[in-house]
Amino acid sequence: MSALATTGEAVLDVVRDVKDILTMARRTVRVVLRGRVERKAVVEQMHEIGNRSVFFITVTMGFIGMILVFQSALQALRIVPDLTILGSTYGEILIRDIGASIGGMMLATRVGAGIAAEIGSMVVTEQVDALRMCSADPVEYLVAPRFVASVIMTFCLLIWACFVAYITGMLTAHMVFDVNYQTFANFMLVDRGDVIIGLTKCLAYGAAIPIVSAQRGLATFGGSEGVGAATTSAVVSSSLAVIVLQFIISAIGYLIFPG
Amino acid sequence: MTARRDPWLLRGPGALGGVSLALGEQVGGLVVLFARIIARLLPPRIDRYELVRNLHRMGVKSLPIVVVTALFVGAIMVIQAAPLVTRFNAREIVGWGAGFATLREVGPLLIALMFSGRVGANNTAELGTMTVTSQIDALRALAIDPIAYLVLPRVISMIVMLFVLTVIGDIVAIGGAIVAAKALLDVDPRSFLNSLFVLLNEWDLLTGLIKSLLFGAMIALTSCHFGLSVKGGAPGVGKAVNAAVVAAASGIFILDYFSSFILG
Numbered sequence: 001m002s003a004l005a006t007t008g009e010a011v012l013d014v015v016r017d018v019k020d021i022l023t024m025a026r027r028t029v030r031v032v033l034r035g036r037v038e039r040k041a042v043v044e045q046m047h048e049i050g051n052r053s054v055f056f057i058t059v060t061m062g063f064i065g066m067i068l069v070f071q072s073a074l075q076a077l078r079i080v081p082d083l084t085i086l087g088s089t090y091g092e093i094l095i096r097d098i099g100a101s102i103g104g105m106m107l108a109t110r111v112g113a114g115i116a117a118e119i120g121s122m123v124v125t126e127q128v129d130a131l132r133m134c135s136a137d138p139v140e141y142l143v144a145p146r147f148v149a150s151v152i153m154t155f156c157l158l159i160w161a162c163f164v165a166y167i168t169g170m171l172t173a174h175m176v177f178d179v180n181y182q183t184f185a186n187f188m189l190v191d192r193g194d195v196i197i198g199l200t201k202c203l204a205y206g207a208a209i210p211i212v213s214a215q216r217g218l219a220t221f222g223g224s225e226g227v228g229a230a231t232t233s234a235v236v237s238s239s240l241a242v243i244v245l246q247f248i249i250s251a252i253g254y255l256i257f258p259g
Numbered sequence: 260m261t262a263r264r265d266p267w268l269l270r271g272p273g274a275l276g277g278v279s280l281a282l283g284e285q286v287g288g289l290v291v292l293f294a295r296i297i298a299r300l301l302p303p304r305i306d307r308y309e310l311v312r313n314l315h316r317m318g319v320k321s322l323p324i325v326v327v328t329a330l331f332v333g334a335i336m337v338i339q340a341a342p343l344v345t346r347f348n349a350r351e352i353v354g355w356g357a358g359f360a361t362l363r364e365v366g367p368l369l370i371a372l373m374f375s376g377r378v379g380a381n382n383t384a385e386l387g388t389m390t391v392t393s394q395i396d397a398l399r400a401l402a403i404d405p406i407a408y409l410v411l412p413r414v415i416s417m418i419v420m421l422f423v424l425t426v427i428g429d430i431v432a433i434g435g436a437i438v439a440a441k442a443l444l445d446v447d448p449r450s451f452l453n454s455l456f457v458l459l460n461e462w463d464l465l466t467g468l469i470k471s472l473l474f475g476a477m478i479a480l481t482s483c484h485f486g487l488s489v490k491g492g493a494p495g496v497g498k499a500v501n502a503a504v505v506a507a508a509s510g511i512f513i514l515d516y517f518s519s520f521i522l523g
Contacts, residue, residue, distance in 0.1 A: 010323070056505060063512040067519050071364050075356075078458070089343065097339050105372055106508060113380065113504050117497035124493075227493065228384020231500045235376035236324060243331045243369075250338045254443065258342065 017237070024143065024215040025207075031137070031144045041145035049111050049146070049210075050153030057161050060106050061099070065165030066172045068098065073177050083177055087184030090169055096194040096253075097201070099162030101246045104205035106161075107154055108238040112213035115146055116234030119217030120227040128218065143214040147207070154206030155199075162198070193257025197249060204245045212238040285484070285506065292484045296414055299407050309412040317378045317413075318420030322427070328373050329366065329428035333435030336361050341444055350444055354451035355458040357436045362429055362459070367467045368515060370428045371474035374421050375507040379482035382413055383503040386486025387496040395487065410487075414479040421475035425468060466522045473518055477510040 031037065073086055119142055122128050128138050173179040213234035220230040336357040344353045386409065389395055398405050433455070440446040485503035489495045 056509065059509055060512045063516045067364065067512075067516050070519055071360070075359050079352075092342075093339055097335075101335075105369070109372070109376060109504050109508050110501070113501045117501055121494055121497055223493075225384070225388055227497050228381065228388065228500060231497065232377060232380040232384065235380055235504060236373065239373055239376055240324070240327065243328060243335075247331045247335055247338075250335055251443075254338050254341055258345070 025211045027139045031140045037144045045149035061161040061164045062168045065168035069169035069172045088186040088189045092189040095198045100158045100201040103158045103161035104242045112234045112238035115213040116217040116231045120220035120230040123220040146210045150210040151206040155202045158202040197253035208241045209238045304407045313416035325424045329431040330435040333432035334439035337436045337439040354454040358455040361432045362467045367471045375478045379478045382482040383486040383500045387489035387499045390489045417479040418475035425471035478507045481507040
């Protein structure tokens with residue numbers, strides 16, 4: 001009985017969290033559609049989320065590009081002796097999935113932790129209650145600007161991430177496996193479907209990360225330890241959100257554009 | 260007192276120097292902490308109760324999240340390999356294609372990132388809160404070594420548990436890949452496993468597991484270092500958690516790169 005109770009409790013927790021996140025998403029989108037978002041706050045958040053992540057994203061995606069090409073070249077060499085299709089295959093898989101998804105995980109870590117820590121410490125110091133007292137909606141003042149900023153900046157950052165990973169991959173292929181640049185830079189396999197799937201992922205991650213982590217931040221309770229717990233749970237939940245969205249979009253994308 | 264503004268010509272080099280100094284401070288702190296931990300290991304002085312508590316808290320409680328992550332990772336790798344294998348009409352080797360990438364690279368990497376988000380961040384927050392409430396100083400005043408009592412059990416638990424979780428995650432990921440391959444490409448589970456066992460060698464599996472040990476050490480070091488060096492009260496803890504997660508992720512990628520090249 002106790003195993004059943006434990007499982008049931010876990011399932012109920014997940015259902016409750018998903019419901020809370022969807023409610024938050026609905027309210028945020030409603031505020032944004034009404035156009036009630038302060039422009040100055042959006043610009044500030046765009047700087048915080050976007051400009052300050054550029055270095056981090058460039059470093060991690062640079063390494064990822066090198067690792068991926070190295071690993072896939074090793075894998076390919078076991079079956080076929082030449083690496084002429086390495087570049088075109090890498091380009092396709094990077095645009096279709098890996099670029100956006102690994103970059104999205106990275107942003108979920110950095111941006112998600114930042115948003116949850118900031119909103120969470122506002123909650124425990126009762127600044128959010130103060131906003132409510134002034135009949136200001138926290139979703140409108142805190143969540144909506146971060147949402148708009150994140151959708152725009154994540155989109156740009158993930159395209160930059162793909163670019164960086166492609167360049168470092170090309171350099172690795174040239175230096176380690178002696179593939180020349182003209183052979184590598186081949187976009188023959190990239191079609192409309194790949195680009196659409198990739199860009200959809202960029203948009204979806206940009207929208208999911210701020211909503212999930214803002215919900216975690218607003219649900220903070222219990223002093224400074226609570227802020228730590230909220231931050232942890234924001235990183236985990238937004239990374240999971242990225243993985244689940246990656247799965248859903250990839251599966252639907254494969255069914256619509258199999259090729 | 261207001262800070263003197265540099266002339267515009269010097270602002271660029273000034274900022275660069277500031278960033279380099281800050282980076283050097285953190286890297287130096289990590290190395291010093293690492294040396295101290297090694298010094299405590301000869302001879303080993305570990306609080307056994309703390310060790311068991313941390314093993315449970317970090318490992319057993321991370322199991323659900325690792326299982327979910329691994330399940331999706333396996334399925335996603337098959338979806339990504341699907342267009343390639345259908346193009347070359349080689350559905351039988353999808354097991355190897357997805358399995359190679361998952362076991363060698365993507366599995367250990369993503370599980371380590373989730374572990375860093377859950378356990379590393381939590382650990383930084385806990386040690387940080389203890390630091391700002393002077394509990395670490397209190398331990399020192401009682402002649403209890405904070406490294407032996409607090410840091411060492413956590414470091415050992417993280418390394419051991421990430422390794423164990425990666426082993427479990429690898430198995431689950433292969434399960435997820437089998438289900439996805441059956442549903443999407445109609446590949447028989449038996450031929451999936453067959454291609455995996457024939458084409459994959461032990462070294463591929465071992466590479467992934469060695470990586471998970473390195474990642475565990477990296478997460479443990481960064482999270483303890485940033486937790487112990489928190490300054491500036493409760494907001495400082497939030498900042499430290501953020502910095503620790505970012506540092507762990509960057510460290511994991513850099514280690515991954517070098518270990519991929521060295522382990523071949």
